[in-house]
Amino acid sequence: MSDSSRDQILNRLHAAIGEQRQVIPEPAGLPQESLDRSQKIEKLKALMEAVRTEVHVIENQDWTTVLKDILKKRDLRTLLYAPGTPVGDRLPKAWMQESDELPELVTYDGDIEDFKEHLFGIDAAVTSTVGGIAETGVVILWPDEKEPRLMSLVPPVHIAVLQADKIYSTFSEALQTEEWAQNMPTNVLLISGPSKTADIELTLAFGVHGPKELIVLILNENR
Amino acid sequence: MPNDTGPNFQQNVSRALDDQQLRKNFKFAMGNFILKRKQIFSDESETEQLRQIGNTIKQRALGQLPQLLERLEQNCTRNGIRVHWAETTAEANQQVLGIMNANEATRLVKGKSMVSEEMGLNEFLQEHKIEVVETDLGEFIIQLNDEKPSHIIVPAIHKNKQQIADIFHQKLPDTPYTEDVEALNAIARRTLRQKFYKAQVGLSGVNFAVAETGTLCLVENEGNGRMSTTVPPIHIAVMGLEKVLERLADIPPMLRLLTGSATGQLITTYVNMITSPRKPGEKDGPTEVHLIILDNGRSAILSDPQLRQTLQCIRCGTCLNHCPVYTRIGGHAYGFVYPGPIGKILNPQIEGLKKAGELATASSLCEACAEVCPVKIPIPQLLRRLRNESYTSEHLATVKDGGYKKNLMETLAWKGWEIINTHPQINAIGNKIMSRLGARLPRIGPLKQWTRYRTAPKLAPKSLHQLVDEEGIRHE
Numbered sequence: 001m002s003d004s005s006r007d008q009i010l011n012r013l014h015a016a017i018g019e020q021r022q023v024i025p026e027p028a029g030l031p032q033e034s035l036d037r038s039q040k041i042e043k044l045k046a047l048m049e050a051v052r053t054e055v056h057v058i059e060n061q062d063w064t065t066v067l068k069d070i071l072k073k074r075d076l077r078t079l080l081y082a083p084g085t086p087v088g089d090r091l092p093k094a095w096m097q098e099s100d101e102l103p104e105l106v107t108y109d110g111d112i113e114d115f116k117e118h119l120f121g122i123d124a125a126v127t128s129t130v131g132g133i134a135e136t137g138v139v140i141l142w143p144d145e146k147e148p149r150l151m152s153l154v155p156p157v158h159i160a161v162l163q164a165d166k167i168y169s170t171f172s173e174a175l176q177t178e179e180w181a182q183n184m185p186t187n188v189l190l191i192s193g194p195s196k197t198a199d200i201e202l203t204l205a206f207g208v209h210g211p212k213e214l215i216v217l218i219l220n221e222n223r
Numbered sequence: 224m225p226n227d228t229g230p231n232f233q234q235n236v237s238r239a240l241d242d243q244q245l246r247k248n249f250k251f252a253m254g255n256f257i258l259k260r261k262q263i264f265s266d267e268s269e270t271e272q273l274r275q276i277g278n279t280i281k282q283r284a285l286g287q288l289p290q291l292l293e294r295l296e297q298n299c300t301r302n303g304i305r306v307h308w309a310e311t312t313a314e315a316n317q318q319v320l321g322i323m324n325a326n327e328a329t330r331l332v333k334g335k336s337m338v339s340e341e342m343g344l345n346e347f348l349q350e351h352k353i354e355v356v357e358t359d360l361g362e363f364i365i366q367l368n369d370e371k372p373s374h375i376i377v378p379a380i381h382k383n384k385q386q387i388a389d390i391f392h393q394k395l396p397d398t399p400y401t402e403d404v405e406a407l408n409a410i411a412r413r414t415l416r417q418k419f420y421k422a423q424v425g426l427s428g429v430n431f432a433v434a435e436t437g438t439l440c441l442v443e444n445e446g447n448g449r450m451s452t453t454v455p456p457i458h459i460a461v462m463g464l465e466k467v468l469e470r471l472a473d474i475p476p477m478l479r480l481l482t483g484s485a486t487g488q489l490i491t492t493y494v495n496m497i498t499s500p501r502k503p504g505e506k507d508g509p510t511e512v513h514l515i516i517l518d519n520g521r522s523a524i525l526s527d528p529q530l531r532q533t534l535q536c537i538r539c540g541t542c543l544n545h546c547p548v549y550t551r552i553g554g555h556a557y558g559f560v561y562p563g564p565i566g567k568i569l570n571p572q573i574e575g576l577k578k579a580g581e582l583a584t585a586s587s588l589c590e591a592c593a594e595v596c597p598v599k600i601p602i603p604q605l606l607r608r609l610r611n612e613s614y615t616s617e618h619l620a621t622v623k624d625g626g627y628k629k630n631l632m633e634t635l636a637w638k639g640w641e642i643i644n645t646h647p648q649i650n651a652i653g654n655k656i657m658s659r660l661g662a663r664l665p666r667i668g669p670l671k672q673w674t675r676y677r678t679a680p681k682l683a684p685k686s687l688h689q690l691v692d693e694e695g696i697r698h699e
Binding site for chain 2: 005006008009010012013014015016017024025026027028030031047051108110111112113115116120136137138144145148149150153170171172175176180181184185186187188189190191192193194195196197198199200201202203205207208209210211
């Protein structure tokens with residue numbers, strides 16, 4: 001049944017286009033703004049803060065120390081992290097040095113089917129990012145085996161670590177430079193802030209389904 | 224849903240205009256949206272350039288629609304997404320049900336999808352004993368109250384917080400009455416988290432489908448869309464066949480246009496790009512992803528080079544926000560899934576003129592919608608076209624039920640008008656009669672309608688021709 005629907009739809013579409021095929025020019029490119037490193041950091045920070053993201057630019061300091069300070073200010077029991085990633089591998093060591101008042105480190109153990117109950121009870125998560133976009137103020141996530149998709153969605157606090165040299169001026173630049181079209185992963189996410197809604201009288205409220213807080217740590221080293 | 228708009232539409236409009244609360248809610252919200260859009264598109268020449276790009280991208284995509292859909296299917300299939308084609312909404316509903324049944328699934332969570340509204344999916348699944356839960360906050364509110372969306376983007380915008388507080392208090396067990404928006408959001412979060420947790424299937428719409436990579440793009444602010452497409456083991460996406468774009472590079476400008484036009488945002492909280500089901504080794508995400516591509520009359524629209532532009536629509540809803548008619552009567556009065564200017568051109572083409580043609584008359588042709596449309600659909604032109612289609616001869620009609628309004632009286636009246644105006648002697652006699660009797664014509668029939676809100680013109684005792692002759696003005 002479905003096969004014949006497919007053919008009928010496509011036949012109709014081919015017939016509809018057939019006689020009147022016209023050459024439509026390539027779309028023009030978007031106006032591209034090229035920013036230098038510090039402008040990109042500044043713009044991304046300003047735009048993300050405008051949608052209530054907490055942004056820390058970390059210059060010559062161990063980022064895990066900053067992370068610890070952030071965590072201590074909050075009442076969190078558990079922190080989900082991803083071992084085997086450059087970001088995740090820093091945490092157990094940092095926690096060994098000092099873990100007073102810090103949430104317990106937990107890992108995404110097993111598939112969602114087995115881990116779901118645990119996951120929905122976790123307070124916060126730290127993930128890496130593959131980059132950021134200054135033009136619109138977002139971090140880019142490519143979740144994978146080590147950093148599953150729900151890490152950045154289910155826990156009420158999401159902390160994302162961003163390398164300053166991975167911030168692109170525009171989305172188009174990111175697509176081209178990293179050749180996304182040739183290797184799209186299972187899921188790509190652009191995230192600009194904490195989950196929000198304005199469905200009731202256009203009153204903005206945060207954390208309706210996803211994280212109530214998004215915290216971005218921009219690592220601006222070698223400066 | 225009311226189907227025949229003919230008489231109902233008039234009644235709906237009168238009722239909506241009498242509802243002061245409704246008018247207040249819409250006036251406030253639409254004013255707000257207009258302002259926010261203006262702020263985000265503050266550079267006029269850049270906005271114009273962007274709209275031109277949007278228009279070109281969509282025209283190019285529609286110009287090679289069958290090829291792009293085949294390519295999309297090919298790439299999705301290669302990525303592991305199963306593609307289904309549906310001629311009608313009934314077929315699409317059956318496909319959703321079929322997937323649910325094959326997996327013995329009875330619980331479904333939904334992200335916001337206008338196509339699923341077009342399908343009447345909720346009612347259909349509920350008849351088949353499936354629990355369907357809308358998870359977008361606005362959709363959740365109106366589902367509790369058994370209503371339909373009144374706006375494409377903010378479906379519960381016709382409700383104020385007192386009304387929403389009442390709905391939550393009455394429809395959700397153990398929920399105290401509160402008008403605090405934060406508290407209302409917390410209630411929804413708590414309730415819906417349970418639903419995400421337990422659902423076996425998640426359903427979503429599609430904002431853009433990329434043929435080049437077989438990628439489905441979804442935009443949202445709440446995170447319910449990500450929940451629906453990631454937590455349950457099965458994800459079903461439904462899309463109208465016009466949603467396909469050629470290349471991944473088309474996404475950045477289209478995104479800017481969509482979010483800027485819809486809510487005045489530079490970008491939404493989340494852009495969720497899905498290219499495959501869970502791969503071996505990955506720990507979450509659905510193990511099955513299905514894509515249902517719906518026609519439901521769209522392929523017929525494509526065959527007309529002018530009306531085809533209807534299919535450029537990206538469902539941003541900005542034409543609703545800027546429409547003086549929509550702002551005053553709200554979305555429900557239209558009686559169809561798609562309200563406002565886009566609904567006035569889309570519904571009559573999908574449902575036929577007999578059923579929905581009346582919608583095309585509910586416009587002053589003020590052009591506001593055309594000025595803001597991110598892909599430059601000339602909505603007023605298409606409205607005029609549909610009005611003409613309603614009176615055309617049946618054999619010339621290209622739209623379903625074309626010529627349904629054509630009637631003998633009207634044909635005769637225009638024939639008479641033609642004779643009078645092409646024969647000077649008859650014209651002179653006619654003018655004389657009208658100048659004597661015009662003021663005394665009884666106010667019945669169309670004249671009664673016409674003079675209800677207008678002062679009847681005073682007919683001059685002498686015609687322009689006569690005056691010209693008397694004054695001695697010569698023709699060159």
